[in-house]
Amino acid sequence: MSDLRQIEIAQGVDLCAVKTDMFKTGRISVTMALPLGGDIAANAALVYILRRSCAKYPDFTSLNGHLDELYGAALSASVTKLGEAQTVNLSISAIDDRFALGGDSVLESAAELLLCMLFEPKLVDANFTQEDVDIEKRLLLERMLSELDDKTVYAMRRCQELMCADEPFGQSRYGTREDILSLTPDRIYAAWKNMLATAVIRFVAVGSADADEIARSLKKRFESIERRPAATSTRFIAEAGEMKYHSEEMAVKQGKLVMGFRAGMARKDDYDSAMTVMCDVFGGGTYSKLFSHVREKMSLCYYCSSRLDKEKGLMMVQSGIETENEEKARAAILEQLDAVRSGDFTSDTFNASIMSINETLRSYDDSPEVLCQWYSMQLLEDVTKTTEERMAEINAVTQEQISEAANKVTLDTVFMLIGTKEDGEDEN
Amino acid sequence: MKTEIIENGRLNESYYRAEHPSGLTILVLTKPDYTGSHAIFAAKYGSIDTKIQDADGAFRDIPAGTAHFLEHKLFESEDLDAFERFAKTGAYANAFTSFDRTAYIFSCSQSFKENLEILLDFVQSPYFSEETVRKEQGIIGQEIRMYKDVAGWQVMFNLLGALYHENSVKIDIAGTEESIAGISADMLYGCYKNFYSLRNMVLAVAGNVTPEDVLEVADRLLKAEEGKAVQREFKREPAKPARTYVEESLAVSTPNFLLGYKEDISTPERSVKESLCTEIIHEVIAGKSSPLYKRLLEDGLINAGFSFEHFAGYGFACSFFGGESAKPQETADEIKKEVARIKETGISGQSFERARRKLYGGMVMMYNDVEDIARDLMEAHFSGTGLFDTVETCVSLTLEDVNGRLREILDGDTAALSIINPIVH
Numbered sequence: 146m147s148d149l150r151q152i153e154i155a156q157g158v159d160l161c162a163v164k165t166d167m168f169k170t171g172r173i174s175v176t177m178a179l180p181l182g183g184d185i186a187a188n189a190a191l192v193y194i195l196r197r198s199c200a201k202y203p204d205f206t207s208l209n210g211h212l213d214e215l216y217g218a219a220l221s222a223s224v225t226k227l228g229e230a231q232t233v234n235l236s237i238s239a240i241d242d243r244f245a246l247g248g249d250s251v252l253e254s255a256a257e258l259l260l261c262m263l264f265e266p267k268l269v270d271a272n273f274t275q276e277d278v279d280i281e282k283r284l285l286l287e288r289m290l291s292e293l294d295d296k297t298v299y300a301m302r303r304c305q306e307l308m309c310a311d312e313p314f315g316q317s318r319y320g321t322r323e324d325i326l327s328l329t330p331d332r333i334y335a336a337w338k339n340m341l342a343t344a345v346i347r348f349v350a351v352g353s354a355d356a357d358e359i360a361r362s363l364k365k366r367f368e369s370i371e372r373r374p375a376a377t378s379t380r381f382i383a384e385a386g387e388m389k390y391h392s393e394e395m396a397v398k399q400g401k402l403v404m405g406f407r408a409g410m411a412r413k414d415d416y417d418s419a420m421t422v423m424c425d426v427f428g429g430g431t432y433s434k435l436f437s438h439v440r441e442k443m444s445l446c447y448y449c450s451s452r453l454d455k456e457k458g459l460m461m462v463q464s465g466i467e468t469e470n471e472e473k474a475r476a477a478i479l480e481q482l483d484a485v486r487s488g489d490f491t492s493d494t495f496n497a498s499i500m501s502i503n504e505t506l507r508s509y510d511d512s513p514e515v516l517c518q519w520y521s522m523q524l525l526e527d528v529t530k531t532t533e534e535r536m537a538e539i540n541a542v543t544q545e546q547i548s549e550a551a552n553k554v555t556l557d558t559v560f561m562l563i564g565t566k567e568d569g570e571d572e573n
Numbered sequence: 574m575k576t577e578i579i580e581n582g583r584l585n586e587s588y589y590r591a592e593h594p595s596g597l598t599i600l601v602l603t604k605p606d607y608t609g610s611h612a613i614f615a616a617k618y619g620s621i622d623t624k625i626q627d628a629d630g631a632f633r634d635i636p637a638g639t640a641h642f643l644e645h646k647l648f649e650s651e652d653l654d655a656f657e658r659f660a661k662t663g664a665y666a667n668a669f670t671s672f673d674r675t676a677y678i679f680s681c682s683q684s685f686k687e688n689l690e691i692l693l694d695f696v697q698s699p700y701f702s703e704e705t706v707r708k709e710q711g712i713i714g715q716e717i718r719m720y721k722d723v724a725g726w727q728v729m730f731n732l733l734g735a736l737y738h739e740n741s742v743k744i745d746i747a748g749t750e751e752s753i754a755g756i757s758a759d760m761l762y763g764c765y766k767n768f769y770s771l772r773n774m775v776l777a778v779a780g781n782v783t784p785e786d787v788l789e790v791a792d793r794l795l796k797a798e799e800g801k802a803v804q805r806e807f808k809r810e811p812a813k814p815a816r817t818y819v820e821e822s823l824a825v826s827t828p829n830f831l832l833g834y835k836e837d838i839s840t841p842e843r844s845v846k847e848s849l850c851t852e853i854i855h856e857v858i859a860g861k862s863s864p865l866y867k868r869l870l871e872d873g874l875i876n877a878g879f880s881f882e883h884f885a886g887y888g889f890a891c892s893f894f895g896g897e898s899a900k901p902q903e904t905a906d907e908i909k910k911e912v913a914r915i916k917e918t919g920i921s922g923q924s925f926e927r928a929r930r931k932l933y934g935g936m937v938m939m940y941n942d943v944e945d946i947a948r949d950l951m952e953a954h955f956s957g958t959g960l961f962d963t964v965e966t967c968v969s970l971t972l973e974d975v976n977g978r979l980r981e982i983l984d985g986d987t988a989a990l991s992i993i994n995p996i997v998h
Contacts, residue, residue: 206864240934291878296824444712466715500663501660504609513941
């Protein structure tokens with residue numbers, strides 16, 4: 146695979162560059178992380194406002210017209226939680242100059258545009274405009290509501306919110322409805338200034354562009370900014386207390402069961418690759434215990450899977466089931482976890498899991514978007530790892546360690562979305 | 574065996590095409606600097622195929638959802654099922670059924686030949702029993718129920734139900750809980766025999782793999798038989814929709830809407846040129862740089878989820894515009910007004926060039942992804958075109974082509990609107 150170069154730009158700001166000409170495109174992205182607890186709504190709204198215009202292209206229509214001219218350069222913005230950090234991302238992908246019809250320089254213009262959005266937003270009288278903020282308030286609110294209209298997402302979010310109600314992690318990455326509704330241009334402006342000064346920032350570039358050149362222009366941009374990066378420290382709870390149960394009724398046909406576990410981590414350093422493999426053996430691919438028993442043998446559901454969030458030390462299990470099968474499904478899921486705990490799984494399953502994780506990691510090298518994300522999501526790590534280094538860690542996990550890992554997992558919260566819609570109610 | 578190499582200098586890509594003696598068409602695009610490969614073994618058989626042609630040429634009905642049901646069941650065998658076999662190689666395997674295709678896929682970066690052997694073997698070795706069919710009715714029943722709660726899915730099938738009188742495109746891909754209850758093991762064998770002839774299928778591969786690797790396995794595994802490409806029945810639909818409005822209530826916070834224009838088609842499939850012209854027209858009307866988009870966004874009528882699509886396949890073709898809106902009816906009216914206005918004025922040279930550039934860029938970007946390439950190879954084969962036809966047609970399109978196409982489509986009286994309202998308590 147292509148070489149990774151890591152270049153320091155400013156205090157708490159770096160560039161990871163993967164130089165390669167195997168892709169048709171070049172991609173550059175910026176990810177900024179702040180402790181989850183400041184003005185969450187303003188940070189979230191900010192990244193979408195930045196994405197909509199800049200000083201050079203001051204409205205959405207002219208900006209998108211410019212993107213069209215750049216052969217449909219793809220611009221995206223997102224907000225995520227990384228443990229108890231709020232991270233915002235802006236990315237742009239454009240075709241490599243080799244493929245431009247008129248011999249134009251597409252990549253440089255695309256990278257320039259991204260930097261313009263970040264450092265020279267559209268301001269009037271040194272502030273964001275009320276009009277832009279009002280539009281973004283509505284869009285952010287609708288974005289939040291729209292995501293929750295997906296019942297699978299809703300049930301997962303609700304379980305985490307209830308499970309981590311007393312931890313910063315229990316908050317929405319977009320902030321509360323009230324925080325969004327009360328947004329003002331002043332708050333957005335403050336969030337922008339604060340982000341450039343205090344966020345931990347990582348740029349990632351994948352493509353044929355020269356890393357030194359990108360680094361030079363980035364360094365210039367940061368010359369005038371006084372940096373004081375804020376560290377994020379995520380709160381971990383190693384072991385669940387008494388199991389909490391919550392349910393809600395909704396007029397849906399299919400019930401959604403989510404079970405939230407604590408993954409035995411008291412601090413970030415407790416993370417062990419065996420937990421990743423255990424979680425995959427338990428509920429990863431089609432070879433996993435949950436797929437082969439709860440879906441295939443028992444026909445209880447179309448999906449039943451588990452996922453580890455190592456940044457927060459949680460393991461979440463989710464399944465879409467008939468509401469009347471809740472008890473049966475819960476018992477079956479816990480039974481399979483017990484099986485993993487007692488080592489009741491074959492070496493075939495174990496090997497399948499190791500191979501599958503390796504395959505996934507290797508596939509990252511074939512996608513500029515995924516590679517960008519791989520490096521972006523490590524911005525808070527002391528050491529940035531390549532996919533090869535990660536594979537070596539996974540491959541060092543032994544079958545015995547899987548049971549040990551499973552024994553560290555404790556059930557914290559069960560959330561059940563009860564479907565109350567009867568058959569025949571969906572007629573028009 | 575007839576073979577050829579198809580090259581494209583503009584993209585600096587080429588692929589290999591062979592008509593294998595077994596009757597199967599094999600397509601391979603090699604990406605030597607990639608880590609992984611993606612393979613698709615697909616049949617021209619999807620949810621719209623609700624009839625089987627008998628030996629005497631007559632069409633006989635089969636239950637809705639058989640293509641999808643068969644896809645689920647083909648993974649099973651008397652001993653190790655396909656998932657268990659792929660688990661031993663580490664490959665990611667899956668399958669999907671669309672309106673007019675069933676595709677079996679795997680992605681891997683190691684043991685390509687072994688994986689291809691599993692793929693070709695399991696798809697050619699049907700094994701169905703009444704017991705496993707019954708069990709699957711439970712799993713697919715849950716899949717169908719899951720989609721009943723998904724507003725974006727319901728709003729589309731409700732719209733198709735309004736636009737089409739007879740066409741089976743309006744039935745959910747997985748069928749209904751009632752229709753799949755009528756599926757038996759015997760029936761699946763009958764459908765398999767009819768639709769899974771190698772002449773009705775294609776093998777498309779892209780990635781770090783050579784044609785020699787593929788052929789070596791194909792020569793060993795492909796079982797030639799007397800099958801033939803399946804004929805589909807094409808019935809011309811009335812030009813106007815069955816209904817112009819349909820609504821349903823679901824547990825959503827904001828209404829969903831989908832506005833569709835049905836194209837009056839006298840032949841079953843749209844050419845590459847027709848499709849591209851349509852996409853350019855959509856982009857000019859409602860793309861993010863259009864005046865309409867700006868107006869709708871600023872008036873609070875749409876949000877980031879707004880999108881449009883040329884929805885076309887065998888026997889159907891529509892233009893869709895949709896998303897979420899607090900005022901779905903008003904939004905649809907605004908879109909219809911703009912569509913009518915642009916049909917009146919035609920598209921300007923500048924708008925055309927801009928939209929064409931955007932589309933071209935998207936096509937170039939597609940060649941980054943081996944999964945997308947393999948899928949496009951399959952689609953091109955089933956449509957009787959070449960992989961590079963799209964990009965070359967895009968480069969050679971003229972403004973007259975697009976304005977000519979604009980006169981053929983998007984008539985106001987071919988439109989229907991589907992709305993999903995929030996449940997009011």
